[in-house]
Amino acid sequence: MIEHRSVLLKEVIEYLNPQPNQDFADCTVGEAGHAAEILHRTSPSGKLLAIDWDKYSLERAKAELTKFEDRVSFAGDNFKNLKSIAEKFHFRDFSGIFFDLGLATYQIKNPNYGLSFQIDAPLDMRIVPQAGKSAAEIVNRYSLEKLIDIFRNYGDESFAKPIAKAILQVRRQRKIATTFQLVKIIQAVKKVHKKIHPATQVFQALRIEVNEEFDNLKQGLSAGADLLKVSGRLAVISFHSGEDRIVKQFFKARKDLKIITKKPVRASLQEIKINPQSRSGKLRVAEKQKMEG
Secondary structure, eight states, rough: OOOOOOHHHHHHHHHHOOOOTTOOEEETTTTTTTHHHHHHTTTTTTTTTEEOOOHHHHHHHHHHTTTGGGEEEEEEGGGGGHHHHHTTTOOOOOEEEEEEOOOHHHHHHHHTTTTOOTTBBSSSSOOOOTTTTTHHHHHHSSSSHHHHHHHHHOOOOHHHHHHHHHHHHHHHHHHOBOOOOOOOHHHHHOOOOOOSSSTTHHHHHHHHHTTTEEEEEEEHHHHHHHHEEEEEEEEEEOOOOOHHHHHHHHHHHOTEEEEOSSOOBBBOOOHHHHHHGGOOOOEEEEEOOOOOO
16 A cells, blocks of 8 residues: 655644644545544544545555444545535534645555556546546647646746647647656656656646646635634645635635635645655644624
């Protein structure tokens, strides 16, 4: 089993500050590192709503949380449906709700997902198999303008236009079906070698488009804020500038939320040394306020 380390675990627990018998929601339970610590601190009777869109991730979480199973409700669903999930499992007035928007290591390294530019695999990228469009369908069917828009807005890709043009040129000859076929196209355009792999931003952009990640996040945050009790906290770890911007703007726009982290909390040098994936993580926290009138 590929090891996965929870990002900013100490900081998340510090800001959420779970207390005995409080109820929480982990909307991206994954390997359950944050969830296990929350459950430990909310004993003896605090409950956790554990959500994950990826059924495989949910099974891993169930295995990790066996000793707490009488206090956990597991939901294999998208967190955009948080309100209906909470209603189904009879949750309301959460003391804290948590989102970790990063991918698990095993998801990146599993070729069945087609998420990695370092593994030759079918160009899929769907977290839920057969749900919606695959990345291959997007690169083979989207217009030039739409591909440019996705690569720019979701990937901050400065070579968006020439990469999109190259994709169209290749797909006139043959279908682009694998991750390495797409990587080869990108590398032919981006000949300058920087610190990050030339395909990083395009792959990121495609993953966001395939899984509708930004729309899901907006819906999940709105539902989360509505479901918090007064003084309850909403904590979000993002790994992409677009995600972080959505969280920041949402916290500012909601009149019933008080921003607790004026600037995003980042991983310590010690954590980055142990877990390099934590380097790009940004934690933002807001607290539900009582509205007058």
